[in-house]
Amino acid sequence: MHESNWSEANIPDQKGKIIIITGANSGLGLEAAKALCKKNATVIMAVRDAEKGEQALQEIKRETPAADITVLQLDLADLDSVHSFAKIFHQKYSRLNILINNAGIMYPSKREVTKQGFEIQIGTNHLGHFALTGLLLDLLKSTPHARVVTQSSLAHLNANIRLNDLNWEKTYSRTQAYGQSKLANLLFTYELDRQFKANHIDAMATAAHPGITRTNLMRTSGFFVNLLTPLVAQKAEMGVLPILRAATDEHLTGGEYIGPNKLMGIRGYPEQVRSSKRSHDLQLAKDLWSLSEKMTGVHFNY
């Protein structure tokens, strides 16, 4: 990778680029929307609560009055909502330069499920984004140099994929279920990038993680996480840099994983980092892909 201490200043002008950011009303998604609006992108904030989205949009407009930004409702925990988002997006736009799969939920206080009955973390963090990407694939294919960028986590490192019980119906661990969903984000990214290349599609997939960043994510994490997080966590303006680099660095060719470069990946400037051996397991990626197609009913038509 070329620049060290890569920052927002390194983002090239994004004028003319249409960018969807999921979870753009809060934390890292909001920060990414702010940065990309400053670089003249057309930003679509895909948010589950339109009112929260509108408030975030106003906050962005106060900082960047000329921001070209729109709110569109999307609940990743409901495949019907994912389908209607994709339908409305197709009616309004004829291309998609960058899809940022950022939204996420971590450690709900008890096992919860999505509208279709998926465990909420795999359902929101992976399956919802899998379906969204598949339903927008035609636009990604027809837009030159399109990118799909997905937010993972250090939590993928010790995780595995429960192919026989992806929804944690037999036993439940909220921490392992989160780890599984974040490993799924990486297996998805690498497989998608391989499929783009194998099908000679002018698009790429990259992934990022923000180390540990102060956002609203930890609100249901419990006493100890809430006590310890402020001691090590970085600000959202730093934590957002990996996903911004994964989305905009023109030196990337696909399949890269970008994360903070200091303190075992907890904080620092964004650089290419290594993910677990399991995240590169080709068979596991294919098995997860088939299962995700079966569970969501969304098939990728290259």
Ligand SMILES: NC(=O)c1ccc[n+]([C@@H]2O[C@H](COP(=O)([O-])OP(=O)(O)OC[C@H]3O[C@@H](n4cnc5c(N)ncnc54)[C@H](OP(=O)(O)O)[C@@H]3O)[C@@H](O)[C@H]2O)c1
């Ligand atoms: N912060 C960290 O230290 C950290 C570390 C590793 C990875 N990450 C990842 O970074 C991403 C962003 O998290 P964050 O830290 O910015 O947390 P955050 O402030 O809680 O933001 C999460 C966003 O995801 C949205 N979201 C949750 N469920 C959704 C659903 N069903 N449909 C649509 N949107 C949904 C939230 O919407 P509402 O506001 O309506 O809830 C919110 O906009 C997540 O993927 C997370 O796993 C964060």
